[in-house]
Amino acid sequence: MSLIPPGLSRQFSLTRTWPLIQDVLVFATVLAVFYGILTIAHYWLGQAVPVTEISRSPWSLPRYAFYSLVRMGIAYFLSLLFAVTYGRIAAYNKTLQPFMVAVLDILQSIPVLSFLPGVMLAMVSLFPSKQVGVELGSIILIFTGQVWNMAFSFYSSLKSIPRELSEASTIYRFGKWQRFFQLELPYGAIGLIWNSIVSVAGGWFFLMACEMFVLGKRDFRLPGLGSYLQTAAGNGDTYAMIWGLVAMVGVILLIDQLIWRPAIAWSNKFKFEQVESTHAPTSPLLHLLRNSRALNAFREKTVEPLGERINLYFARRRPDHPRSATTPAWLKSLGALLAILAIAGVGYEVFRAFALLRGVTGMEFKGLMKGAGATFLRVNVSLLLASAWTIPAGVAIGFNPKLARIMQPVTQIAASVPATALFPVLLLGIVQLGGGLGVGSVVLMLLGTQWYILFNVIAGASAIPSDLREVANLFHFSRADRWRIVILPGIFPYLVTGLVTASGGAWNASIVAEYFHFKDAVMSTVGLGAQISAATDAGRFDTLLMATIVMATLVVCTNRLVWRPLYRLAETKYRLES
Amino acid sequence: MRETIIEARALEKFYGEPGDNPIQVIAPTDISVYAGEILAVLGPSGSGKSTLLRMLTGLSMPSAGEVRWHGKPVAGQSPNVSIVFQSFALFPWLTVLENVEAPLKARGIAEIPRRKRSLKILETVGLDGFEAAYPKELSGGMKQRVGFARALVVEPEVLFMDEPFSALDVLTAENLRTETLELWANKSIPTRAIYLVTHNIEEAVLLADRIVVLGKNPGRIRTDFQVGLPQPRDRKSAGFLQLVDYIYKVLTQPDAAPQIAPETEKAARGKYPMLPHARPGGISGMLEILTDRGGHDDIYHLADDLSFEIDDVLPIVEAASMLGFVNVSEGDVGLTTAGRQYVEADIAERKELFGKAVLERVTLIRQIKRALESKSNHTLPDEFFHDTLDEHFSEEETVQQLQTAINWGRYAGLFDYDSASRKFYIAEEKTETVRG
Secondary structure (H helix, E strand, O other): OOOOOHHHHHHHHHHHHOHHHHHHHHHHHHHHHHHHHHHHHHHHOOEOOOOOOOOOOHHHHHHHHHHHHHHHHHHHHHHHHHHHHHHHHHHHOOOOHHHHHHHHHHHHHOOHHHHHHHHHHHHHHHOOOEOHHHHHHHHHHHHHHHHHHHHHHHHHHHHOOOHHHHHHHHHOOOOHHHHHHHHHHHHHHHHHHHHHHHHHHHHHHHHHHHOEEEEOOEEEEOOOHHHHHHHHHHOOOHHHHHHHHHHHHHHHHHHHHHHHHHHHHHHHHHOOOOOOOOOOOOOHHHHHHHHOHHHHHHHHHHHHHHHHHHHHHHHHHOOOOHHHOOOOHHHHHHHHHHHHHHHHHHHHHHHHHHHHHOOOOHHHHHHHHHHHHHHHHHHHHHHHHHHHHHHHHHHHHHHOHHHHHHHHHHHHHHHHOOHHHHHHHHHHHHHHOOOOHHHHHHHHHHHHHHHHHHHHHHHHHHHOOHHHHHHHHHOOOOHHHHHHHHHHHHHHHHHHHHHHHHHHHHHHHHHHHOEEEEOOEEEEOOOHHHHHHHHHHHOOHHHHHHHHHHHHHHHHHHHHHHHHHHHHHHHHOOOOOO | OOOEEEEEEEEEEEEOOOOOOOEEEEEEEEEEEEOOOEEEEEOOOOOOHHHHHHHHOOOOOOOEEEEEEOOEEOOOOOOOEEEEOOOOOOOOOOOHHHHHHHHHHHOOOOHHHHHHHHHHHHHHOOOOOOOOOOHHHOOHHHHHHHHHHHHHOOOOOEEEEEOOOOOOOHHHHHHHHHHHHHHHHOOOOOOOEEEEEEOOHHHHHHHOOEEEEEEOOOEEEEEEEEOOOOOOOOOOOHHHHHHHHHHHHHHHOHHHOOOOOHHHOOOOOOOOOOOOOOOHHHHHHHHHHHHHOOOEEEHHHHHHHOOOOHHHHHHHHHHHHHOOOEEEEOOEEEEOHHHHHHHHOOHHHHHHHHHHHHHHHOHHHHHHHHHHHHOOOOEEEOHHHHHHHHOOOOHHHHHHHHHHHHHHHHHHOOOEEEOOOOEEEOOHHHHHHHHO
């Protein structure tokens, strides 16, 4: 073994020269985290200020960015816990499984923003005198926006664990603890990380919207990046808006570099592959963390012995005959009792909801239907417009690896900026050009959703085998034939995935895009999204509920009737088997 | 009398709801594992050999019957067993050492003794120096060594092996076989019996003290005998070849694929004739090779020369015999007149001969053809046939039966299938344009 690969020698020199700097960095981080916790605790437990004034000075931006980040972080952590628990129960409990999967399916399609008033009011009444109520409300909303796809990812990972791997852990008597940490979590890790990235991006979208809003006569404001941008736009302060956007993009880029890159590189270890792949993702930060002596010592002294202790505790406590264990009768009847109570509770709530709906007049319902039609049109026009430019652009990028290398980071940065953060800025432009929200909202939806299509088309185009393209060259296919026979069928499955995500995103965006507070006035247009926002503003819960039901039904129906058949077609006819 | 470790009585396995016409996968079976033996369980695919292994180890519960370990029911105890899997089933995110330590960790063994035992067993299987490697950095043979180390580290009473060598290349497999045998013969491992599942006849004869041959539809024991040959065994010795030939004879005996004459079809309902999963091209190829050899050969020779295992060669032989192209007796195949005629024909004539034979002798294809003809638009969804087949076969087998029927029907030009709409149809214009 005299040959040292070039990467390895670099690694050696790194370990020799860097330890001091690494340790200083690590300690600095620990200190910063500690201070951050103190600040947050001080602010949260403080009295609720009736109306928090949002400063427009760029110097407040670091503080606001920090508050926004903490909200995101907590919501994400809760989502992760919930996703793993929910996924596990859904995968292993045969009785609950169909029900739980259906719930996931529907909750994914409900526009989260229409939950905003209900959740906020509930939280504020729980903690009437503390800032923590409003904060919790926004965290719950972000949580609701990002948890479902993560839960679904973990569920389907568990379901696809290879049979022999699962049997090996049974035959070698793995307990629940060991099974979770050595089989289930590693197997689901990659899916969880990729879905986390998507979820957190979605989280920023909602964060921007729910940091500042009016509910009836009450004005809720949370110090954060979203409220900063909204305040700046509301006052027409271009200078502050630019600063806000710069801070926002900076924070998102930092998260990408400091968290997601290392996480992806690290998760490569969990790839379920038999042979090592040649292009493994890398991350300098991960490298640094792995080589930090202080961190390694910390892990060896605390985490590992603790894990060992816990594992031994569970392994020794477990009876030797795990298979004879049956559920005791009292537990079964308790379960049945809980199920009955849950059903009764749900039934009562549904009854109350219907009672509330009686407040909606026939005229109002007609208005809602008209709004639904308008928003439906807008969503589809924005999808069409997005496809019109993203398909040719995506195919061009996907076919050209050089271009892809240059464009990928650029598009990723562009896509990472939450559309809701750009709305205020864009609106200013639209108003100055003399356009109304009717057209403007389409632009806003487009802004939020085109990236999903672009990314998927790029992935699809680069997955088309070069043999197929060579055949097209060999037989001198015309441009039209090339698209009809090779390109479109090749990218079809990816395109469908992109369109589904984009369509869901556009519906959600309509709530923020069709109705806007601007310099003490309200701009709005005809649409279901505007009706939801207006009902929130006016505190009309009956209209809000009705509009939400209409929107959810529309989204679920489109998913079932349009996207699902297309998905099936993509999976059978247009699958490129390797 | 040898000591009995495992004893299974009237073991049965069904799939599907009880009372709802369940599919029998394994017919009532008695099987025992004795101390001090290597038992090889041999069978074609669909004979339930993996299912049997999972019931004996307690991984899955039998639908009827009982498994006893040392005279006590397996349900309620966890016998000290290990399984070496065909796919290795290593955890790719754990190092070699961590993979081997995992079963000890599960048993609550503290870190220091755990590491000591793992390192010792890694040395035994020849993996010292690989402790920190991840499985994906290893070759197939090395991976399976990790599989063995993980299995042996718990010092199992019975070591189960589920086709452990079939994912490896020929040389690596041979090497590992020899080493396994050495470990066993030198008593380097405290294991008291080895239970080997395989579909490789030579492997069974090479390793086993006793061989159990399973038949399919439903899975059941066809023969159970001691191998008297002394170790080490010579593949070229007369005794070895005789045993291999004998097993082929058992496997190809006619009751493996019951032939049902058309008039008794109703009477024999419940035993639906099963299509062997062979492709028309494979059948033609086998018939051609047979012609080159004078129209007659030993199945064992045929398989050996093509380096086919029984799962490759048996379906082809069965299919050709079902269509009346060959006769099978005592492990030999011979071309029939129809078979000769088929080989001599050109492509178009072959299709016609194939179609005639299929319509005459294959119930499923005849049923599909008749059903399509009776419809005015000559189209039927595949669910229609799915439902008929579901009564006789497991879900997975039903899909495979239809797939084979589609392959044969297409080749013979009897009907076609549209996979997008999942419909069978007869395209009349098509046949006319071909003729014209």
